[in-house]
Amino acid sequence: MSADGRSFEEPVGLKRHLGFSIFLILVGGYAVYSASFWSFKTGFFPLVIAIPLILLALAHLLLEVFGDSEKSTGPAVDVEFSKEIAPDVARWRAFVLFAWIAGFILIVFLLGFPIAVPLFMFLYLKIQSGTGWLQSVGLAGGAWVFLYVLFQRLVYLPFEPGALQVWLGF
Amino acid sequence: MFEALIEGLFLVLQWKAFSLMLVGMSLGFVVGLLPGIGGAATLALMIPFVFKMTPAEAFAFLLGMHSVAATTGDITSILFGVPGEGLSAATVVDGYPMAKRGEAGRALGAALMSSLIGALIGAVTLAISIPIVRPLVLTFGSPELFMLSVIGIACITSLTGLSARSQIRGYAMGLLGLLLSTIGQERQSGSLRFDMGLMYLWEGLDLVPVLVGIFAIPELVDLAVRRTSIAGDRAPENLSAGVIEGIKDTFRHFWLVFRCSAVGVFVGIMPGAGGGVAQWMAYAHAVQSAKDAKDRERFGKGDVRGVLGPGAANNSKEGGDLIPTIAFGVPGSGAMAILLGAFMIMGLVPGPDMLTKHLGVTYSMVWTLAIANIITVILSLAVLNHLAKLTYIRGELMIPFVLLLVFVGSYTANNQILDLIVTFCFGLLGYLMVLWGWPRPPLVLGFVLGKLVETYLFISVSRYGFSWLSHPIVILLIVVMLVVIVYPFVREKPAWLRASGSSA
Numbered sequence: 001m002s003a004d005g006r007s008f009e010e011p012v013g014l015k016r017h018l019g020f021s022i023f024l025i026l027v028g029g030y031a032v033y034s035a036s037f038w039s040f041k042t043g044f045f046p047l048v049i050a051i052p053l054i055l056l057a058l059a060h061l062l063l064e065v066f067g068d069s070e071k072s073t074g075p076a077v078d079v080e081f082s083k084e085i086a087p088d089v090a091r092w093r094a095f096v097l098f099a100w101i102a103g104f105i106l107i108v109f110l111l112g113f114p115i116a117v118p119l120f121m122f123l124y125l126k127i128q129s130g131t132g133w134l135q136s137v138g139l140a141g142g143a144w145v146f147l148y149v150l151f152q153r154l155v156y157l158p159f160e161p162g163a164l165q166v167w168l169g170f
Numbered sequence: 171m172f173e174a175l176i177e178g179l180f181l182v183l184q185w186k187a188f189s190l191m192l193v194g195m196s197l198g199f200v201v202g203l204l205p206g207i208g209g210a211a212t213l214a215l216m217i218p219f220v221f222k223m224t225p226a227e228a229f230a231f232l233l234g235m236h237s238v239a240a241t242t243g244d245i246t247s248i249l250f251g252v253p254g255e256g257l258s259a260a261t262v263v264d265g266y267p268m269a270k271r272g273e274a275g276r277a278l279g280a281a282l283m284s285s286l287i288g289a290l291i292g293a294v295t296l297a298i299s300i301p302i303v304r305p306l307v308l309t310f311g312s313p314e315l316f317m318l319s320v321i322g323i324a325c326i327t328s329l330t331g332l333s334a335r336s337q338i339r340g341y342a343m344g345l346l347g348l349l350l351s352t353i354g355q356e357r358q359s360g361s362l363r364f365d366m367g368l369m370y371l372w373e374g375l376d377l378v379p380v381l382v383g384i385f386a387i388p389e390l391v392d393l394a395v396r397r398t399s400i401a402g403d404r405a406p407e408n409l410s411a412g413v414i415e416g417i418k419d420t421f422r423h424f425w426l427v428f429r430c431s432a433v434g435v436f437v438g439i440m441p442g443a444g445g446g447v448a449q450w451m452a453y454a455h456a457v458q459s460a461k462d463a464k465d466r467e468r469f470g471k472g473d474v475r476g477v478l479g480p481g482a483a484n485n486s487k488e489g490g491d492l493i494p495t496i497a498f499g500v501p502g503s504g505a506m507a508i509l510l511g512a513f514m515i516m517g518l519v520p521g522p523d524m525l526t527k528h529l530g531v532t533y534s535m536v537w538t539l540a541i542a543n544i545i546t547v548i549l550s551l552a553v554l555n556h557l558a559k560l561t562y563i564r565g566e567l568m569i570p571f572v573l574l575l576v577f578v579g580s581y582t583a584n585n586q587i588l589d590l591i592v593t594f595c596f597g598l599l600g601y602l603m604v605l606w607g608w609p610r611p612p613l614v615l616g617f618v619l620g621k622l623v624e625t626y627l628f629i630s631v632s633r634y635g636f637s638w639l640s641h642p643i644v645i646l647l648i649v650v651m652l653v654v655i656v657y658p659f660v661r662e663k664p665a666w667l668r669a670s671g672s673s674a
Contacts, residue, residue, distance in 0.1 A: 020606055024342055031349055034364060042361040045624045046352045053345040060338045067335075080471065081392050081604055090395045097394040097569070098598065101387070104573065105590045113578065121570050129566035139567075143574055150200075157582060 018064055024057035100124060112162035114152075118144040175297070178533025181226035182541060187534075190227050194235035195542050199549075201235070202242030212239065213508045217515070225516040226534045232512055233488075233535055234542040236505055237289060240484045241546050244281040248477070249274060249560055250400070250572050251389030252579075253381050260449040261484075262385045263611060264469060264476025269400055271472050274558040275409040279416020280474050281481040282547045282554075284427050287420060288482030289543035291431040292438070292489025297536045299493060310440060313638035316626035317647035318440060319619050322447050323348075324654040325454030326612040336609075343603075344612040350375060351620020358628050368588070376583035379592040380617060386576045387597025388604045393565040400561040400568065409555050419474045426459055426475060427482045434483030438490020447622075450615045452483030458657060470609075489539055496524045496532055 031050035035043035081090070108116040122140035125131040131139070151157040181187060194216075201212045213236055220228035247253050248265035261281060268277035310318075323344055330340025353364045354374030365371040393400060420427055430452035437448035456479030460466035469476050495506040498520065513520055524532050550557075560568070580593040603610050630638045638644060 020602070020608060024346065027346065027349070031364070038361060038363070039359065041359050041628075042356045042363060045627070046349060046363060049345050049348045049352070053342060053349065056338050056342040056345065060335060060342065063335055063338070081388075082396050085395050093395045093397075094391045094601065097391050098594075098601075101573065101594055101597070104577065105587070105594060108577070108590060109587050113581070117574055117578075121574065124570040125567070129564075129570075131567065139571075143571065147574070147578065151578060157578075158585060159581075160585065160587070 018061060021057045021061040021064065025054055025061070028054035028057065096128075100128065108162070110162045110164045112165060113147065113159040114144070115162065117147050174529035175533050175536075177530035178535075179537050181530060181534040182230055182537040184226070187224075187227045187230040190223065191230035191234035191538060191542060192545075194231040194233075195238045195546060198235035198238030198542075199242050199546065202239035203246050212236075213505055217508065217511055220512055220515060225518060225528070225531045228512055228516055229531065229535050230538050232509060233538045236509075237485065237488050237539050237542050238546045240488065241282065241285040241289070241543060242550065244285065244477075244481055244484070245278060245550065245557060248277045248281060249557060250386070250568070252386040252572060252576055259381050259385055259614060260453040260480035260611070261477055262389075263453065264471075264473050266389060267470070267472035268474070268477065269558075269561050272561075273412060273472065274400075274561045275412025275554060276416040276419070276474065277472075277477050278554050278558060279413035279551070280419045280477045281416070282550050283417045283420040284430075284478040284481035285485045286543050286547040287424075287427050288431040288434055288484065288486035289488065290540055291428065291482075292435055292486035293536045293539040293543075294489075295435045295486070296489040296492050296496075296539070297533065309643060312626045312629035313634065313641050314643045314647060315440060316623065316630050317644050317651065319447075319623045319626060321647060321651045321654055322451055322619050323616060323623070324651045325451055326615060329450075329454055329457065329611040329615065330609050339608050340612045343609055344616040347613040347616025347618075348620040348623070349616075350380070350613075351617050352624065357621075357625060370584065370586060370588045373584075374621070375592060375617075376589070377618070378583040379580040379589045380596050381614065382576050382580050383593035383596030384600035384603075384610055384614065386572070387593070388601040390569055390572060390576075391597075391601050394569055397565060399563055399565055409558050412558075413551060413554055416474070420478060423475055423478055426456060427478050429459075430455055430479040430482040431486035434486035435490035437483070438487035439493050447615075447618055448483045448487040449480040450611065450618065452479040453611070454615075455479060458654075485543065489536075492535060492539075496520055496535070 028050040031046050032054070035046045035050065037043075085093070104116065104120045107119060110116075111119070118140040121143045122136050125136040125139055126133070152159070182191065197212060197216070213232055216232060216235065220231060223231065243253065244261045244265065247259070247261040248269050251262050251266035251269075253259040253262055265277045265281060268274065326340045326344040330336045351374070353371055354362070355372050356363055362372060433452045433455055434448045437451060453476060456475045457466060457469045459475065460469065491506045495510060510520065518524065518528060518531070577590050577593060580589045583589045600610055602608075603613075634641075
């Protein structure tokens with residue numbers, strides 16, 4: 001329930017199930033196409049998997065289009081997302097987090113983990129979480145110490161330098 | 171034999187061996203909590219330190235560390251929805267929803283107690299079965315192991331809903347998982363498949379980035395969407411009461427815990443299968459144990475039985491793993507292959523000598539498994555109050571820290587930036603799957619089993635043609651597979667039977 005007591009039960013629309021079924025057909029099709037160029041030994045197992053995958057996805061697609069509408073998605077043994085938030089707000093917030101994650105990967109690529117971790121921590125805490133300066137700097141510093149002590153000192157996990165450092169010759 | 175059992179106990183309780191076991195346990199505790207850094211990798215890192223130890227000290231140190239990692243991995247899975255170990259992914263499915271519901275204490279209590287019982291059952295099985303397990307392991311060749319893997323895949327029936335479309339979705343996801351497992355070099359001919367011109371994919375997709383991405387990122391997205399703490403806006407639970415409730419749950423469902431422990435031991439004994447398979451088969455078995463479709467719907471939404479099953483199997487498989495390792499030098503898993511290296515360093519040869527000349531050392535391993543797990547559970551229960559409080563910290567503060575753990579953990583797979591991209595892609599896939607109701611567990615099960623299925627199928631066909639299909643154990647396993655597939659439908663009364671029952 002939301003703060004005003006509403007629960008946003010968003011039905012799993014036909015279009016979305018169709019989208020995922022088509023995605024699976026494309027993946028299976030790509031596998032069959034690729035396997036057709038390989039030797040029997042190499043291509044046999046992917047073919048054995050991809051063909052039923054295409055057939056199942058096709059069956060699902062046909063059931064979605066021509067079958068009775070499914071009242072619910074059925075009890076899939078998996079977690080469900082919270083329903084207290086309006087779907088468009090939820091989608092936007094999800095997009096924002098994925099953008100942050102993509103940004104994190106980008107700065108790890110450019111600057112390497114040792115710089116990217118405190119930088120990302122600080123930026124996320126300050127901009128996204130709205131945390132105060134002191135707390136943001138403290139927590140970012142703590143994350144760096146954690147990373148350094150555990151992964152570099154204890155586990156000896158080598159972190160590659162960032163692409164920017166390599167280009168600049170550091 | 172009894173003297174050897176006592177000798178084994180004294181070997182572990184010697185101050186040096188015991189101290190080393192405690193050091194190993196501390197390492198295992200931390201390693202288990204951190205996503206990505208697996209127990210096997212840490213075993214490999216610690217092997218150089220055992221050169222100057224006696225066999226009993228070395229195994230106390232290494233096994234103490236390894237057995238604890240499986241237990242504490244469940245803690246991260248429950249509190250943050252991030253699999254602490256590759257072996258604790260199944261615990262996320264019901265453990266994390268419990269934490270979100272404000273029942274972290276109960277889930278942790280159940281996970282720890284079932285882990286302890288599983289570990290004890292594994293240790294006892296190891297103790298009594300070494301002399302008698304030889305015929306069983308030798309009877310299982312590639313065809314039988316292939317069929318066992320197929321039974322694992324058949325568990326998909328239990329990991330999805332019972333409606334036609336749910337089943338289609340489940341099996342399609344299982345097939346997608348199998349297909350993903352074929353990425354990389356084909357083992358028999360060395361040809362490359364689906365490598366997209368990337369050397370990174372030659373070795374195939376690593377389990378850690380896939381698992382961590384598909385399970386952890388959707389949970390983090392949900393946390394970001396809700397903008398609350400993991401446990402939501404609920405008042406903090408009475409943790410002690412919750413933990414005690416979780417412990418009681420373990421005994422309430424003791425028969426289930428026992429059966430799932432047996433699944434873990436059995437999968438552990440079979441070479442190559444590993445804990446990733448054991449936990450999902452145990453989870454599927456827990457779902458199968460649901461009384462009816464309504465009861466079954468509780469799984470994935472925070473049912474304590476979904477925590478108990480994988481928790482027990484994860485730890486019981488350690489004992490099972492050790493059986494073929496000690497008795498024949500055939501490692502049951504990657505970690506056991508590394509442990510085999512320790513045998514060589516110690517000058518021990520797995521096989522008959524371990525059951526005669528070095529029986530005391532063999533039983534010291536049994537005691538290490540038991541004692542290390544008892545101590546870990548007691549210590550974990552003591553600090554649970556503090557751990558579970560983490561679920562009440564504001565989500566916006568937790569997210570960057572958990573993301574850090576997720577991505578550094580994934581990076582440990584190959585130390586390449588592409589590990590992070592794979593994690594991101596599977597995170598996105600996992601998010602869309604949860605959003606649109608396509609189940610993730612079958613995909614993971616297919617992915618975990620894929621390489622095994624292909625390898626065993628190839629060896630079976632190369633060696634026996636198609637005559638392996640007439641092996642008696644294979645036929646028996648085909649029957650078991652059919653039972654696994656059909657049982658959930660038979661158990662759920664058909665609609666016409668329900669209608670006639672209600673009208674009468």
